[in-house]
Amino acid sequence: MRVVKGHGTRNDFVLVPDRDGSLEIAPELVVALCDRRAGVGADGLVRVVPTDLAPEVADQAGEAEWFMDYRNADGSVAEMCGNGVRVFARFLAQHGWVDPSRPLSVATRGGVRSVRFEPDGRVTVSMGSAELLPDPVQVSTPTGSWSGTGLHLPNPHAVVLVDDPQDAGELAQPPVVTPAESFPHGVNVEFVAVRGPAHVAMRVHERGVGETASCGTGVAAAAVVAARAAGPGAPDRWTVDVPGGRLSVLLRADGEVELTGPAVLVAELDVDVVALGR
Numbered sequence: 476m477r478v479v480k481g482h483g484t485r486n487d488f489v490l491v492p493d494r495d496g497s498l499e500i501a502p503e504l505v506v507a508l509c510d511r512r513a514g515v516g517a518d519g520l521v522r523v524v525p526t527d528l529a530p531e532v533a534d535q536a537g538e539a540e541w542f543m544d545y546r547n548a549d550g551s552v553a554e555m556c557g558n559g560v561r562v563f564a565r566f567l568a569q570h571g572w573v574d575p576s577r578p579l580s581v582a583t584r585g586g587v588r589s590v591r592f593e594p595d596g597r598v599t600v601s602m603g604s605a606e607l608l609p610d611p612v613q614v615s616t617p618t619g620s621w622s623g624t625g626l627h628l629p630n631p632h633a634v635v636l637v638d639d640p641q642d643a644g645e646l647a648q649p650p651v652v653t654p655a656e657s658f659p660h661g662v663n664v665e666f667v668a669v670r671g672p673a674h675v676a677m678r679v680h681e682r683g684v685g686e687t688a689s690c691g692t693g694v695a696a697a698a699v700v701a702a703r704a705a706g707p708g709a710p711d712r713w714t715v716d717v718p719g720g721r722l723s724v725l726l727r728a729d730g731e732v733e734l735t736g737p738a739v740l741v742a743e744l745d746v747d748v749v750a751l752g753r
């Protein structure tokens with residue numbers, strides 16, 4: 476199997492090109508490919524497939540020609556991936572499958588997203604609007620417990636404002652988020668500290684993965700919550716530092732959230748699928 480390795484602020488992905496829509500990717504194969512010792516190693520897998528060959532999104536793809544079929548490292552599917560979709564776009568452009576001088580529509584399980592290539596080499600994706608839960612959620616780790624904000628963007632997120640992201644302690648295990656009914660399909664959890672006006676730092680525990688160096692939908696959720704906490708007149712452009720680098724978020728007046736950052740391809744390799752995981 477020919478695959479490509481890429482990352483966005485070190486949130487890393489195995490991309491599987493599937494131009495003729497012929498690949499069946501079972502959860503076990505995702506787990507084996509994402510394994511960091513016996514596989515290629517990644518936080519998630521992205522299958523690159525034309526929408527007309529993808530029954531999952533065929534009826535909702537609109538004008539999008541390509542489907543970003545995203546899976547977490549544990550084999551579960553997710554609505555969207557803010558870093559993954561930017562790396563996906565980089566793959567399409569670098570392989571000449573799309574024209575980078577034009578905006579690109581990408582189908583995801585969470586809806587169609589618009590991507591554009593910035594003159595400085597970064598990639599921007601329009602993430603949709605945040606849907607906030609009406610009530611606060613409680614987030615606990617072995618080092619503490621905090622009241623947080625629950626939201627969908629469109630993936631589920633619980634965002635906690637802390638003095639320092641290190642306050643969350645070890646994030647190998649998922650933080651406990653209550654009430655559990657708030658997120659029946661699991662949740663990504665962000666620990667966010669204000670670093671200055673329109674500037675925050677964040678750590679994240681990703682649903683289906685563990686602690687990662689970055690999470691695009693989580694970064695966008697962090698900016699939304701930080702801006703709400705800043706109150707009326709809060710800036711619309713936010714800088715979000717993650718362990719893997721720096722991303723920019725624009726909170727548009729119409730509610731749309733835009734995420735901008737690097738998207739890099741680092742390798743193209745042939746995987747011996749039979750040997751995987753041995």
Ligand SMILES: N[C@@H](CCC[C@H](N)C(=O)O)C(=O)O
Pocket residue numbers: 486519547552553554555556557558559630631663681682683684689690691692693
């Ligand atoms: N890393 C992603 C989010 C991937 C999905 C997430 N783990 C979930 O299950 O919702 C991003 O960059 O947004």
